[in-house]
Amino acid sequence: MTTVIEGCAVATVDASGTEYQSGHVVVSDGVITAVGPGPAPARTDAVHVDAAGCLATPGLVNTHHHLYQWATRAVSVDDGLFTWLKTLYPIWAGINEPIVGAAARAGLARLALTGCTTSTDHHYVFPREGGDVLGATISAAADVGLRFHPTRGSMDLSVKDGGLPPDSVVQPLDAVLAAVDEAVSRWHDPSPGAMVRIAAAPCSPFSVTRDLMRESASQARELGIRLHTHLAETHDEDEYCREKFGMTPVEYLSDVDWLGPDVWLAHGVHLSDADVVTLAGAGTGVAHCPSSNARLGSGIAPVAALLEAGGPLGLGVDGAASQENGGLSEELHQALFAARLRYGPSGLTARDALRIGTIGGARCLGRQDEIGSLEVGKRADIALWRVDGPFHSDIVDPIDALVYGSPPPLARLFVEGRAIVIEDELQTLDVEAAGADLRHAARQLARSS
Template identity: 60%
Template structure:
């Protein structure tokens, strides 16, 4: 076991616990990887040997939680810049079929660096044969960067010859998928409190996965006590596909397969009926809202305000870098506010609701709300400190300054009390090295021979 990190005391910051009242000038005390105190004014007791951090001019928030990513897509940004989701996917599948473990490692390193996230999920669903262990490659990248990681072992078994969207060359056999997924859970999943690594089971989507794979994947996940994840209701094309293939809309299709529940979170959920909204809320099924990607691909605007009003868990995700072009999760806070208001009016979503989606809402989706997502004593010391001086200082409300404008500089990031970012600089993997790894992954992917 690694040694406990040095205690840290942040003082004089504008503290937003998310689960409690905001503190205009307060402290956060971190010891043995946990938050031990949060309150107004200076810390009443400072642990021996603690590092004292002056948070003047800074906003202290829980570390952000990214509930949906495709890290490998960092290597394929800019593809089909003006296409729909289905057009973009068709153009991308054959490119992604070339990837290997080296591409995934580089893309994941770049995608996880300097994001403001302390926890990130990733949905990886293409596994070309003979290209190394792609799943382990991204896990190792997350370990090096120092983030809490929820890799989702994705899959596709329904190629074009069986009525699916992807070409047959990028899909796998059902039994092969289930064995690989079972192996990944047994090898990597850590259910303990404070775990840095938890695995989820994640068949890709209704248009690329058979009903058999969906039901058997759910059985497998629940036998191990791990969570389930998939894409659903992202586009009007998907609605049409599900009507033609299954005779129902996407959420009803998942419901028939036993795929709604408090152990499930779904990416996108753009095209929902009133019945869908109620059903997601009453089953406790989470939603990963990805506003930049939904806008980039012209998919639409998800009914996030309605989901929140109904009591459904909602988090934020960036989706793949190839459909949101490097937007950090903090940028999705702003996009969530703007898109909801553009559709539903100026009171549809507040800055504070959007920040909660990016923190505690995301933790709920990943089943970790008892551990992270808010600044409370006893929770993991996953803390972000954002510098709001300079141009941001012209806005009196620090949360509005954070959510409405350009993403402020990340001054400090603690993951379980360990420093990952300090003074705006990544301290685990040098930022220039992470950027180079992403660029090299892109060049490797786009220049290597076809499979």
């Protein structure tokens, strides 16, 4: 099937930053076949979308999330990361497959309704009687219709061994490696246009042993998958690494062979200038999570320095237990404002924010040749933002309307050429039913904790 989208402003986010005040995008069989100014060449065999009053951008890419946390929003609301985790870990120890499935469907629906076409999920809590919680997230992504990069996370350092998580949610090294092998065999699709790709993701320096970090890196490279972990999120973590390992978090990464273009890191708030250069030089990406970092009082990542250094830099929502909104489009706005709080008014532009949220995220996931910009040959993951309404039409520049203003309504959201959102309504899932399932799951989890 061919779809012709025309009459809209187009921000391609290609390497040259090409934009059209009024242009078109043509999609055939899930792939972009034409992008340009003015109307598309006439054809009678296509579905035509009149996108007048809209801005077309690449779909947003969410590079860090914890979908299961949708069942525990607004808990420990006035605490920093370590206290917050110690409060929530015993609750999360009660998650199971139905609870995670309900949380994932609601969370992914929210992402779709805020312009996200590709999402990661960092799932690292695997209760012994929890069932197939990773499979539940993958099934939910298929239901919603998003491109999905779930990670098989892990923890093997419990409280009794000097870590933060309770013993009930940690796993021995051999079990973790076997589970990653199984996840890759079962779900990972390395082919072009893949809807599911798996990564390995030990949780953090304070919940994972050095052996697990090293073995995970070796295994991932043998399997040809990517690596993900939390790093440099708080001052507490920095102090923990210095006391436990005698080095900074980034030095620790180097020590366990985690620097490379196949790695992306969540947060990167407390990075020195030397750290930024090290990560960029290794091609290691950073998932910037401005709202979560603000909610937990963790700090403001050095976004301008990371951009200038040239390494991959994407946006992340993070778990809904520390970013209760759960939407991705608002992270464009928050990233802009957070950078300006740190650097001043020249810290980040609206176009910088859009680039981070699209092609930057694609680079973090190693998919910059497939998604993240509107170019011929790329997959048709496209957001059509309606910027002609009463709250946006007075802003002359449509990209400014998207980033500075409130999130605009979505006229369409295409994933692999399929419209999964039309006029702000999800076409693939009953959102009210998903919300009811989530409420039931959250209450069930609260009762069990």
